[in-house]
Amino acid sequence: MSRARILVTGILFDTAAAIFAKHPSIEVIRAPGPEPWSRDVLIEKAKGVDAVISLWPQAHFVQDVIKSAGSSLRVVGVDSIGYNYLDLPYLKEHSIRLGNAGTSNIADATAEIGVFLTLAATRRVSLAQRALNSGNWKDWNGDLTFFGSATLLNKTIGVVGFGNVGFGVAKRLSGFGLGRILYHSRSQKLESETKLNGLHGAGFCIFCPTLDDMLPQSDVVVIAVDLNTSTQHLIDYRRLQLLKPTAVLVNVSRGAVIVQDDLVRSLKEGKPAAAGLDVMTPEPLPTDSELFQFPQITLLPHIGGDSSDALADAQTVAVKNVVQALVGEEMESEVKLF
Amino acid sequence: MSRARILVTGILFDTAAAIFAKHPSIEVIRAPGPEPWSRDVLIEKAKGVDAVISLWPQAHFVQDVIKSAGSSLRVVGVDSIGYNYLDLPYLKEHSIRLGNAGTSNIADATAEIGVFLTLAATRRVSLAQRALNSGNWKDWNGDLTFFGSATLLNKTIGVVGFGNVGFGVAKRLSGFGLGRILYHSRSQKLESETKLNGLHGAGFCIFCPTLDDMLPQSDVVVIAVDLNTSTQHLIDYRRLQLLKPTAVLVNVSRGAVIVQDDLVRSLKEGKPAAAGLDVMTPEPLPTDSELFQFPQITLLPHIGGDSSDALADAQTVAVKNVVQALVGEEMESEVKLF
Numbered sequence: 001m002s003r004a005r006i007l008v009t010g011i012l013f014d015t016a017a018a019i020f021a022k023h024p025s026i027e028v029i030r031a032p033g034p035e036p037w038s039r040d041v042l043i044e045k046a047k048g049v050d051a052v053i054s055l056w057p058q059a060h061f062v063q064d065v066i067k068s069a070g071s072s073l074r075v076v077g078v079d080s081i082g083y084n085y086l087d088l089p090y091l092k093e094h095s096i097r098l099g100n101a102g103t104s105n106i107a108d109a110t111a112e113i114g115v116f117l118t119l120a121a122t123r124r125v126s127l128a129q130r131a132l133n134s135g136n137w138k139d140w141n142g143d144l145t146f147f148g149s150a151t152l153l154n155k156t157i158g159v160v161g162f163g164n165v166g167f168g169v170a171k172r173l174s175g176f177g178l179g180r181i182l183y184h185s186r187s188q189k190l191e192s193e194t195k196l197n198g199l200h201g202a203g204f205c206i207f208c209p210t211l212d213d214m215l216p217q218s219d220v221v222v223i224a225v226d227l228n229t230s231t232q233h234l235i236d237y238r239r240l241q242l243l244k245p246t247a248v249l250v251n252v253s254r255g256a257v258i259v260q261d262d263l264v265r266s267l268k269e270g271k272p273a274a275a276g277l278d279v280m281t282p283e284p285l286p287t288d289s290e291l292f293q294f295p296q297i298t299l300l301p302h303i304g305g306d307s308s309d310a311l312a313d314a315q316t317v318a319v320k321n322v323v324q325a326l327v328g329e330e331m332e333s334e335v336k337l338f
Numbered sequence: 339m340s341r342a343r344i345l346v347t348g349i350l351f352d353t354a355a356a357i358f359a360k361h362p363s364i365e366v367i368r369a370p371g372p373e374p375w376s377r378d379v380l381i382e383k384a385k386g387v388d389a390v391i392s393l394w395p396q397a398h399f400v401q402d403v404i405k406s407a408g409s410s411l412r413v414v415g416v417d418s419i420g421y422n423y424l425d426l427p428y429l430k431e432h433s434i435r436l437g438n439a440g441t442s443n444i445a446d447a448t449a450e451i452g453v454f455l456t457l458a459a460t461r462r463v464s465l466a467q468r469a470l471n472s473g474n475w476k477d478w479n480g481d482l483t484f485f486g487s488a489t490l491l492n493k494t495i496g497v498v499g500f501g502n503v504g505f506g507v508a509k510r511l512s513g514f515g516l517g518r519i520l521y522h523s524r525s526q527k528l529e530s531e532t533k534l535n536g537l538h539g540a541g542f543c544i545f546c547p548t549l550d551d552m553l554p555q556s557d558v559v560v561i562a563v564d565l566n567t568s569t570q571h572l573i574d575y576r577r578l579q580l581l582k583p584t585a586v587l588v589n590v591s592r593g594a595v596i597v598q599d600d601l602v603r604s605l606k607e608g609k610p611a612a613a614g615l616d617v618m619t620p621e622p623l624p625t626d627s628e629l630f631q632f633p634q635i636t637l638l639p640h641i642g643g644d645s646s647d648a649l650a651d652a653q654t655v656a657v658k659n660v661v662q663a664l665v666g667e668e669m670e671s672e673v674k675l676f
Contacts, residue, residue: 108515109489112457119454123447123645125638132639133630137622149645151447175513177446199537284475292471300463301470307461307487 003027004326007046007069009062010036010055016315023323043068051322054078055315059085066090075099077322079314080305081106081165082254083335084227092337099321101314102164103333110224110278110304111168114252117276118157118173118220120298121248124149124274127295148273150219150246152176158218159183160211160234161225165252165304167192169222174200182218184211215242220250221272227254237262240271248274252304255281264290267297278304341365342664345384345407347400348374348393354653361661381406389660392416393653397423404428413437415660417652418643419444419503420592421673422565430675437659439652440502441671448562448616448642449506452590455614456495456511456558458636459586462487462612465633486584486611488557490514496556497521498549498572499563503590503642505530507560512538520556522549553580558588559610565592575600578609586612590642593619602628605635616642 006020008030020028029045031037037045039061046052046068054062056079063086066076076091077099091098120126128149131137155178159166162185170181174196181196181204183189188207196205208214211234215221221243225231235249235258243249249272251258260281267275274296283302285291291299305314321331344358346368358366367383369375375383377399384390384406392400394417401424404414414429415437429436458464466487469475493516497504500523508519512534519534519542521527526545534543546552549572553559559581563569573587573596581587587610589596598619605613612634621640623629629637643652659669 105489105491108491112461112489112514116454116457116461116463119450119457123450123454123641125454125641128639128641128644129637132623132637133625135622135625137639149641150647151443151450151645153443153446153647172513175510176450284473285470287471287473299467299470301466301475303461303463303466303487306466307489309488309491 004050005029005048006051006053006322006326007042007049007065008053008055009042009058009065012055012319013312013315015312016319019316019319019323023327026323026326039064048072051075051077051326053318053322055318056080056311063087063090066096075322075325077318077325079104079106079311079318081110082227084254088337095338097325097331098335098337099318099325099331099333100335101317101333102335104317105307105310105313106305107164107168109307109310110165110252111172113278113300113304114165114169114222114224114250115172117250117252117278117298117300118152118169118222118248121250121272121274121276121296122150122152122155122220124296126274126298130295148246152178152220154179155219156180156182156217158208158214158221160214160221160223161185161231161253162189162192163224163226166222166224169224169252170196170205174204178204181205182208182214184208184214212239212242215239216244218247219244220248223249223251223253223257225253225257227256232256233259235259235263237266240266243271245271246273248272248276250276251280252278255279255283260291267294276300278302342388343367343386344389344391344660344664345380345387345403346391346393347380347396347403350391350393350657351650351653353650354657357654357657357661361665364661364664377402386410389413389415389664391656391660393656394418394649401425401428404434413660413663415656415663417442417444417649417656419448420565422592426675433676435663435669436673436675437656437663437669437671438673439655439671440673442655443645443648443651444643445502445506447645447648448503448590449510451616451638451642452503452507452560452562452588453510455588455590455616455636455638456490456507456560456586459588459610459612459614459634460488460490460493460558462634464612464636468633488584490516490558492517493557494518494520494555496546496552496559498552498559498561498595499523499569499591500527500530501562501564504560504562507562507590508534508543512542516542519543520546520552522546522552550577550580553577554582556585557582558586561587561589561591561595563591563595565594570594571597573597573601575604578604581609583609583611585610586614588614589618590616593617593621598629605632614638616640 005027075097162183193205276298278300343365413435500521614636616638
C-alpha cells in the first residue's frame with residue numbers, strides 16, 4: 001500500500017502542522033512558504049490525494065479541489081464549525097467522511113461575540129458611540145432614558161440552538177444576574193441544563209420545545225443554530241412579531257437563518273428594539289445595505305470565530321480529524337454523513 | 339419640631355418617588371412636572387432644607403444648592419457611586435452626612451460595560467467595524483491574524499480596584515474560561531476571593547498587594563477603582579511600560595486614574611495593544627482628541643452606569659439613604675465622612 005497523501009489548502013499555524021511530525025507514514029502536500037497556493041495549483045495538486053484539509057481562506061473554492069481529487073479521496077477536514085460551502089450530496093455519494101472544528105475553541109470565540117453583541121444591543125452602545133463620534137455627547141448626558149438602555153439583571157434570555165455556541169453564550173451570560181435562560185433546540189440538552197441549574201438553581205435553564213412559545217417570553221433572543229434546511233429562514237416576519245416591544249435580537253449563526261428583508265421591515269416598525277448581528281446576507285455586506293440605516297444595530301463583519309488562538313485550535317482539530325481517519329482511529333469531531 | 343424637608347434636584351422615577359408615600363411626616367420639595375427646575379430655582383428652594391437628594395443631571399452644580407441650604411442641612415444623598423463633584427471638606431465641616439448609590443445596580447451596569455470593553459479590546463472589534471463600515475471587509479477576510487484578536491480562554495485578567503464594580507467585572511468574566519484573575523486593592527477581599535475560588539478552584543483569584551507586580555502578568559488590565567487622591571494618575575507612563583506587549587487596557591473608573599497624555603504616548607509606541615475606555619479626560623471628549631486617532635481603541639461616552647433600570651435603582655437608594663437618615667435609621671449606603 002502506498003503512503004496516504006493529504007493536501008492542505010492553505011497556511012497552517014506551527015502548532016497544527018506539528019501533528020504531522022508524529023505520522024511520518026503520511027505524505028503532506030502544502031505550500032512551502034508563507035503564501036498559499038492559487039486555486040489552479042491546488043486543483044492540480046489535489047489529483048489522487050486521500051484527504052483534503054480545507055482552511056477558511058480557500059473554503060469558497062474547496063469543493064472544486066475536492067472534485068479534482070477524484071475517487072481516491074476518503075476524508076475532508078474543515079477548520080470551521082459550519083460547512084455550508086461543501087457539496088454534501090457529493091461527499092455522501094462518494095463515501096467521503098467529513099470532520100469539522102466543532103470541538104475547537106471556535107465555538108468559544110463565537111460565544112464571546114454573542115455576549116459582546118448582547119451587551120451592545122441591550123446597552124444601546126451603537127447609539128452612544130454615534131453621540132460620542134458626532135460630538136453630541138452632551139446632548140443626551142443625564143437623560144439616561146434617552147436611548148432605552150437596560151442591564152441584564154433579572155432578564156430572560158432565549159437561545160435558539162443549544163450546541164457549543166448557544167450553550168457557550170448561555171454559560172457566559174449566566175454570570176450576569178439573569179432571571180432565566182430559555183432555549184429552543186431539536187432535543188432537550190439535559191447535561192447542559194444540569195450544569196447551569198447546578199450553578200443557579202432548578203428552573204433557571206428551561207427547554208422550550210416550541211420556538212413560538214419562547215420568543216414572547218425573551219428579553220434577548222440569541223440565534224446560535226447551525227444553518228441547515230430546517231433552520232433556513234427560521235426567523236421570519238411572523239416570528240419577529242412575537243417578540244416583546246423591548247426585546248433585542250442577536251445573531252452569531254448564519255445570516256440565512258433570518259429572512260433579512262423581514263427583519264428590515266420589522267425594525268422599521270419598531271421590533272426588535274435593538275440588534276447585534278455578526279452575520280448577514282450577503283457577506284461581505286454592501287456598504288449601501290439598509291442594515292446600515294438603523295442606529296440601534298451593532299454590525300460586525302462575521303468575526304465570531306476570528307481570533308488567532310481559536311483559529312490555531314480549529315486547524316489543530318482539522319488536522320487531527322483527517323490524520324485519525326487515515327490511521328483508522330475515531331475522529332475527534334466527525335460530521336456523520338452516512 | 340417642624341416637618342423635615344427634602345429637596346430633590348431633578349425628576350424621579352415613580353419607583354423611587356413611591357418611598358416618600360410611606361413617610362407623610364416628611365415634606366418633599368420637587369418639580370411638579372416632567373421638566374426639572376433650573377439652577378437658580380433650586381438654589382432658592384434649597385434654603386433651610388434638611389436634606390438634598392442630588393440626581394445626576396444636576397450634579398455639576400449641586401454643591402451650590404448644598405451651600406444655599408445653609409446650617410439646616412443634615413444629609414445629602416447622591417444617585418451615583420462616585421461623588422467627586424461634591425466639596426467633601428465642606429460636608430465634613432458642617433457635619434453633613436453623605437449617602438451614595440454604592441449598593442445599587444449602577445455597579446452591575448458598570449461591570450457589564452467593563453465586560454463589553456474587555457471583549458471589544460481583546461477581539462479588536464473597532465478594527466473589524468472600521469473594515470465593515472469602509473467596505474474593506476473582503477480585504478482581511480481569511481487573514482485571521484491580521485488584527486491580533488484573541489479569546490479570553492486561559493488568559494490572566496488583572497483588576498485594579500475590587501469593589502462592587504471590579505468584583506462585578508471579575509465575577510462575570512470568570513465564566514469565560516479564564517486562567518486566573520489577579521486583583522490589586524488597598525486590602526485583601528477574602529469574601530470575594532472565596533466566591534470566585536469556590537466556583538473555579540483554589541488559586542483562581544489572587545490578591546496582588548503591589549500593582550507593579552500585577553501589571554506584567556496580566557493579559558487584560560481592568561481599572562475599576564474609585565477616583566481619590568491615592569488613585570489619581572495611578573496609571574502613568576512608567577506603569578504602562580510594565581504591560582505585556584499583547585496586553586489590553588480597560589477603564590470603567592474615572593479618566594483621571596490614567597495620565598492620558600502618557601497613555602497616548604505609550605499607545606504610539608505600541609502598548610497597550612488595544613484599549614476600551616468608557617471614561618477619559620475631559621468629558622465630553624472633544625472630537626479632535628488624539629484618542630480618536632487610534633483604531634485599536636473602543637471609546638464610549640461614560641455610559642457605565644447609564645441604563646434605565648440601574649438609574650431607577652440608584653435613585654431608590656439615594657431616596658432611602660436620605661429618608662433613613664432623617665428618621666434615625668441606619669443608612670443603606672453611607673459614605674463615612676466623620
